[in-house]
Amino acid sequence: MLTSGVVVGTLYGLLGLGITFVLRVTKVLNLSHGAVAAFSGLTYAWCLAEGLPVVVAFAGALALGTAIGFAEGVFLRPWLSAGHGVIAVFVTLALGLLIEGAAVVAFGKDAMGARPFLQFPDLRFGGAVLTGAQLLLLAVTLLGTAAFAFWYFGTASGKIYRALVDDEYGAAVIGVAIGRLQSIAFAIGGGAAAIAGIAVTPLLSTSYAAGNLMLVNGLTAAILGGVSNPFGALAGGLLVGVIQAMVTGMISTLLMLPASLALLLIVLIVRPEGLLPSRLRQRTI
Amino acid sequence: MITRARVFRIGTATAVLAAASFVLPQVIGNISVLDFICVAAIFAIAAIGYDLLVGSTGMFALGQAGLMCLGAYAAGYTAITLKGSPFEAACLAIALPVAATLVIGAPSLRLRGVYFGVATLVFSILVTAIATAWTPVTGGATGLAGIPPLGGGNVLKVNYAFWLPFSVCSLAAFLTLAWALNASRVGDAWRTIARDELLAANLGIDVFRFKMLAFLLSAAFAGYAGFLFAYYLQFLAPDAFGLRLTISLLLMVFLGGAGTVWGPIIGAFIVHGLFTFLPSDTKWFEVFFALVVLGVLALMPRGVAGLVDRGGSSFVDRLLRRATPAAKSGAA
Numbered sequence: 215m216l217t218s219g220v221v222v223g224t225l226y227g228l229l230g231l232g233i234t235f236v237l238r239v240t241k242v243l244n245l246s247h248g249a250v251a252a253f254s255g256l257t258y259a260w261c262l263a264e265g266l267p268v269v270v271a272f273a274g275a276l277a278l279g280t281a282i283g284f285a286e287g288v289f290l291r292p293w294l295s296a297g298h299g300v301i302a303v304f305v306t307l308a309l310g311l312l313i314e315g316a317a318v319v320a321f322g323k324d325a326m327g328a329r330p331f332l333q334f335p336d337l338r339f340g341g342a343v344l345t346g347a348q349l350l351l352l353a354v355t356l357l358g359t360a361a362f363a364f365w366y367f368g369t370a371s372g373k374i375y376r377a378l379v380d381d382e383y384g385a386a387v388i389g390v391a392i393g394r395l396q397s398i399a400f401a402i403g404g405g406a407a408a409i410a411g412i413a414v415t416p417l418l419s420t421s422y423a424a425g426n427l428m429l430v431n432g433l434t435a436a437i438l439g440g441v442s443n444p445f446g447a448l449a450g451g452l453l454v455g456v457i458q459a460m461v462t463g464m465i466s467t468l469l470m471l472p473a474s475l476a477l478l479l480i481v482l483i484v485r486p487e488g489l490l491p492s493r494l495r496q497r498t499i
Numbered sequence: 500m501i502t503r504a505r506v507f508r509i510g511t512a513t514a515v516l517a518a519a520s521f522v523l524p525q526v527i528g529n530i531s532v533l534d535f536i537c538v539a540a541i542f543a544i545a546a547i548g549y550d551l552l553v554g555s556t557g558m559f560a561l562g563q564a565g566l567m568c569l570g571a572y573a574a575g576y577t578a579i580t581l582k583g584s585p586f587e588a589a590c591l592a593i594a595l596p597v598a599a600t601l602v603i604g605a606p607s608l609r610l611r612g613v614y615f616g617v618a619t620l621v622f623s624i625l626v627t628a629i630a631t632a633w634t635p636v637t638g639g640a641t642g643l644a645g646i647p648p649l650g651g652g653n654v655l656k657v658n659y660a661f662w663l664p665f666s667v668c669s670l671a672a673f674l675t676l677a678w679a680l681n682a683s684r685v686g687d688a689w690r691t692i693a694r695d696e697l698l699a700a701n702l703g704i705d706v707f708r709f710k711m712l713a714f715l716l717s718a719a720f721a722g723y724a725g726f727l728f729a730y731y732l733q734f735l736a737p738d739a740f741g742l743r744l745t746i747s748l749l750l751m752v753f754l755g756g757a758g759t760v761w762g763p764i765i766g767a768f769i770v771h772g773l774f775t776f777l778p779s780d781t782k783w784f785e786v787f788f789a790l791v792v793l794g795v796l797a798l799m800p801r802g803v804a805g806l807v808d809r810g811g812s813s814f815v816d817r818l819l820r821r822a823t824p825a826a827k828s829g830a831a
Contacts, residue, residue, distance in 0.1 A: 243613050292797075300559045300612055301796070304749060307561075308792040311746060315785030322782070426742060430624060437617070468632035468639075475625040482618045483606045 216459055221348045223455020224355045225410055229432025230439060230447030231359065232406030237441055238379045239399040240294055242302040246286065246310030247407050248429025252422060253317045254279035255411030259326040276408045282313065283404015287397030294396050310425065317422040325421035347417045358409035359448065362402075366444070375399070379444075430471070434478045440488020449490060501682045509678050513671040520667035524659040531775070533659045539771040540666040541727045546751040546763035547677045548720020553749075554757030555681055556713040557693025559616040563748050565623030566596040566718045568740035570725025572630055575643045575735050580636075585649050585730060592726035596718035604714045608707060623745060630737040642736035649730045657731070666727060670764070673720055678760045680716070689713060690758075746792060747774075754795045 229251065236244045254275045261271030286309055293302035337344040344352075366372040378385045378395060386392055410428065431454060432447075439450025454474050461473040481489060527533055549563040570592040577588040599622075607618045630637045637643055650661030680686055688709045691699040700706050729735055747770050755766025773791070778784065 237613075241613075243617060300616060303559075303613055303616055305793065305796055307742075307746060307749075308789050308796065311742070312786060312789035312793065315783075315787075315789050318782045318785055433617070433621075466632075468634070472625060472628040472632050475621055475628055479603070479618065479621050479625060482610065482614065482621065483603070486610060486614050 216456065216463075217344055218348060219455040219457075219459025220452060221344065221352050221455070222458070223435075223452035224352060224359070224448070225414060225451070226431045226435040226454050227439075227448035227451025228355050228359050228406060228410045228413075229428055230435030230451050231362065231444055232403045232410070233432050233436045234439070234441050234444045234447045235362075235406070236399055236403040237436070238444060239375060240287075240290075240396040242290065242294065242306065243433075244286070244400065244403060245303060245306040245429060246313055247403065247432060248425035248427070249310040249313035249317070250279050250282050250404050250425075251407040251411035251414075251428050251432075252425035253282065253313050253411070254408035255415040255424070256317055256321045256326055256422070258412045259415050260321060263326070272412060275412050276405060279408025279411065280401050280405040283407070284397065284401035286404070287400030290400070291393065291397060294393065310429070314422050314425055317425075321422065323422060327415065351413050351417045354409065354413035358406065358413070362406060363445070427471075430475070434474050437478060437486070438481055438489050440490045442487060443490070446488055446490045450488065453489070501679070505682060509675060513675055516671045517664070517668050520664040520671075524663045530657075530659075533663055534657070535771065535775045537657075537659070537662050537666045537731060538775075539768045540670040541724050541731065542747070542751065542771055543670050543764045543767035544673050544727070545721050545724035546748055546755070546767045547673055547760070548717040548724070549748050550752045550757060550759075550763040551677060551680065551689070551720075552713045552717040553752055554759070554762070555686060555693065556689040556710060558710060558713065559612075560619040560714070560717070561616050561745055561749075562619035562623040563717060563721050564740045564742075564744040565619075565626035566600070566721035567725040567728070567744070568623075568626050568630060568737070569596045569599055570722030571729040571735050571740070572637055572643065572725075573722070574726040574729040575646050576636060578646045578729070579643065588730070589723065589726045592729070593719050593722040596722040596725070597715055600714050600718040604718075605711060608710055608714070620745070623740075624742075627737045627740050630740070637737070638735070640737060642734055644734045646729050646733040646735070648733060662731060666731070669723070669727060673723070674760060674764065677720075681758075681760055685709070685712070693758075746788075750792050750795060754791075 229247065233244060233247050236242065236247075257278050258271050258275035261274055262268065266274075286306070289309070290302055290305060293305060336346055337349060366376065374385075374390055375395065377388075378390060378392065382392065410432075414424075414428075432451075434454050435451035436447045437450070438453055439446030439448065457477065458470045458474055462470045465473075523536070524533060545563060545567050549560075552558050552560050552563075573595040574588040574592040577583040577591045578585070581587075583591070603622060607615060607622075610618055631640045633639070648658075650658050650665060681689075688699070688704045691702065691704060692706055692709055696706055728739075751766035751770045752763050753766070754769055755764065756762025773788065777787075
């Protein structure tokens with residue numbers, strides 16, 4: 215039970231990572247993140263169902279998620295430059311509904327699964343078992359996270375974003391094109407969401423409604439992990455996954471979501487900067 | 500300011516509304532129209548309460564759907580399990596959201612900006628999640644059925660001679676209350692807080708008290724709307740209070756005009772009209788609805804009421820004023 219919690223936790227971590235990254239760069243909480251993930255996952259499943267090779271399906275869904283993110287970034291420009299991110303959050307809420315609606319139009323209301331593209335053998339250790347599908351999810355999610363980390367810490371463009379996150383004013387002084395980078399940040403967030411959506415599709419069939427659940431869990435991961443460090447969301451995600459697994463195993467499946475939400479609410483009120491040690495003391499974002 | 504002329508205006512408006520509500524069921528035979536008016540009036544009450552929070556006081560709360568859910572289930576539980584009277588159900592329907600706001604709302608007020616919105620949104624989602632999970636009390640995902648009818652009639656044949664006046668007169672009463680608050684010094688304090696919190700504090704306004712007041716009132720309005728909802732439909736399901744309701748209430752406030760009194764009512768009737776008279780089952784509806792919301796947010800931030808009367812609302816003023824770069828310096 216615990217192992218499946220860890221596996222799901224990495225997924226939540228990736229979702230949270232996307233949300234946190236966009237939040238730190240643009241100061242906007244992208245509430246459509248889950249919908250983008252679900253839409254990309256559905257695209258991937260649909261491509262596979264149409265007989266397209268896995269690589270094409272993966273690349274297509276990833277490109278689509280990134281494109282949707284970019285479109286959002288462009289659409290949100292007037293609200294971003296106003297410097298008042300809160301109404302932008304309302305807008306992202308509506309954008310999420312729009313994307314969810316588009317998913318209904320494109321794919322219908324039924325759930326779509328996808329056969330795993332690589333068959334991993336089940337892994338057994340110490341009484342626990344990780345199924346092949348879970349391992350695949352883990353692999354895709356960890357690869358996506360690693361790719362993001364490599365870009366963020368290892369490349370020049372990643373460095374510019376780190377500068378932007380650390381000190382927006384200073385970055386502007388040295389000539390960073392903040393507006394454009396913020397739009398691109400949404401695209402990157404969309405890409406991260408897409409990978410998460412693709413990863414989950416073989417394990418659990420996705421439908422248009424899955425976006426909300428992914429948003430809620432990603433948000434929980436992001437806030438529990440704290441927004442001072444985009445990678446804090448990974449720890450937050452593991453925590454959420456493990457707690458949900460424990461509640462499901464020891465109490466009831468029904469209480470899984472209320473339990474993590476209640477924890478999120480308590481953390482928000484008591485320690486909004488997250489559970490990890492943070493140098494931010496509830497900074498205004 | 501509460502002037503005699505304004506009191507006269509609002510008094511006649513509500514009297515006409517109340518009188519019309521008694522006459523209408525005799526005149527209109529079309530059940531779907533009568534149903535539309537009743538449900539729109541119920542949502543309007545929730546929207547007016549929400550507007551006190553978002554429009555007048557400028558607080559970006561997203562929890563109104565959850566508060567309405569609490570009220571509705573409190574009423575339903577009172578009616579079915581506790582076998583209470585409708586009056587007792589109404590009291591509990593108002594008391595539970597207000598209590599929740601006291602306990603959770605008070606500490607959440609110290610959160611700034613996005614975090615406050617997220618906290619209220621999480622609260623709303625948590626309420627529906629509990630309603631879905633707590634099957635013995637709330638009936639779970641399949642819902643709570645069997646709420647006794649009010650004013651004669653039953654689930655199949657609603658007695659509109661009772662329900663139309665009841666819902667519309669309730670709306671008129673809450674409308675008057677909201678108007679009185681907005682027009683008084685309380686409303687002035689709210690608008691000052693919306694414009695500039697620091698300025699308000701320096702002027703001697705107890706910011707926390709007034710914010711809490713707006714919050715508690717919005718909860719009370721939502722609770723009563725939930726009570727009406729429960730007794731009118733005689734059935735409750737957690738799905739009805741999800742993200743769609745949150746976005747609908749937002750749209751009602753913004754489309755009608757935030758910060759005005761009539762705005763949310765107009766918004767409620769328009770939005771519920773969209774759901775009722777357009778085919779909301781087709782797969783294109785969600786896209787259409789989202790586009791409407793985006794259009795309103797982008798093009799008409801003052802809403803319909805803003806187009807008609809040039810008063811505008813301070814919350815929107817603050818939003819538009821912030822759009823100038825000058826206001827942004829030093830915010831980093």
